Amino acid sequence: MRQWTIIRWLLSFVKPLKGRMILAIFLGIISNLAVVAISIIGLQGVLAILSQQPVNPQKCLVMMVGCGVIRGVARYCEQYLNHDIAFRLLAIIRQQIFATLRQLGPARLAGKKSGDLVAAITTDVEALEVFFAHTVSPVFIALGTTLVTVGYLASYHLGLGLLLLLGQLIVGVALPVLSYRRYQTSGPAYQKAFIGLNQQVMENIASLQDIFQFGLKEQRLAKLKTSGQALNQQYQQRLAQGSGLQIMSEGLLIGTAGSVFLTGTLLQLPVATVLVGTVLSLSSFGSVLALNGLGSALVTTLASGRRLYDLNQEQPTVSFADSQRVVAELTDVELADVSFGYEEGQGILKDLSLSLKRGQWLGIGGESGSGKSTLVKLLMRYWDPQGRIAINQEPLPTIQEASLHQLESVMEQSTFLFEETIGANIRLGRKGASQEMVEVAAQKAAIHQWIMTLPEGYETKIGGQARSISDGERQRIGLARLFLHDGPLLLLDEPTSNLDYVNEQAILKTLTAEANGKTVLVISHRETTLALAQERVYLKKGGVTR
């Protein structure tokens, strides 16, 4: 039943492109019928000659060539339309996935199954191309073509028509269902072996330095070989299944044509009827043979569809729908008896109470894994904990999303850089900031001088595939972004962890100067950074020490 839910969900995307899809199906049927028509016209010509009726061979030839041309044009247009539909649908689905992600918020990306998410957005969406371009319309094209060809033969003789229908049903329905069942067991094993090998390759590339340093070459090669062999074995099995299916389908085609011929002969039907039935059987299987690979394709596609469907069904951890309060000025932040765990009974934070007045610095230190970064995420409202977090006495869940983003300038442990210029990356802190504002922010973050040494200065591309930069430079770009954003509440999660002593001091100096009047919550393992705070709190697993 679950498969049908997923198929229905996938088909719901087709609605806006219904017109194109119907046209593609119509053209597909025309293109298949044109092939059948070529042999039927030829046969009718031969029959006319044999029965010494007047026949115009040129006319026959022109009609056959005409059908060939129709076949070519219709097939081209059908393929074009189907792929056009498929790629438009993929774009629509991608938009839907991003809309879902937007709703789920960053909590989803910070969650445990964020790896699945990347697969869902990239490979799973791509995998649906098979469903939209090579599954939906071919099924209807086969249905339409079968109805016309069987109907045509039934107009000569009902029994022969039903024989042809039986052959086409076995090839177009029974075999794909059978192969779908088989691939349901072998498909996931193949997929697992395929992903396993890919992961090995990626891991080997990423760990090249360790492989050389620790002399792991032989060990890694042996592992790679085992994974390669596992995939090869699965591939061979898949190939054998595919070839077996192909042979069965072709055999059924010939079997159907033979049965039609024999039945017609045994029933002493007119020669024309027997020959039309036989030729039709031989030439009309194209559309159902095209459904040959449906079983295996559906297993992979439905697995991808299932992951995307599940993602689409996920509910956000928090909702801002009823959050209407706008907080412009910050007076205080308060946490009262806050307890939180990512899973039931986990207890990362327990009964934590803190208070921060305007302009105050609060330093948070403590052992690794004690929940320091979690605290920042709770202040950003990724999750709603037990207890109360309030800004200006307004409980966090009542504050408007945009207002919260405006209030809080956040710098997490790693700054994400978009594949953009340095200027554009800093400008993310404030839309429409002038070049001068960007440069002032960069100066405050002690990165301006370094940027000016680059040949293209602020126009230098960084992030993604572009120029790579050091962790310290990345962190300082993050700080420049933060200074530009200029929110009254600074949430700094390890702002100096990637900096050397000199740069740490430079940044701390500007932070102190810039944070004049701002309320700051700073997390750090470094006492030199925490020393700036008027009050310090040290978290330990399951508790607090001051």
Ligand SMILES: Nc1ncnc2c1ncn2[C@@H]1O[C@H](COP(=O)(O)OP(=O)(O)OP(=O)(O)O)[C@@H](O)[C@H]1O
């Ligand atoms: N999204 C998540 N899902 C489940 N557990 C998580 C998640 N994020 C963090 N954790 C776990 O929660 C605990 C607290 O993590 P957190 O990052 O808040 O610690 P931290 O004090 O900031 O550590 P560090 O000083 O090493 O950065 C850790 O045990 C961590 O593994």
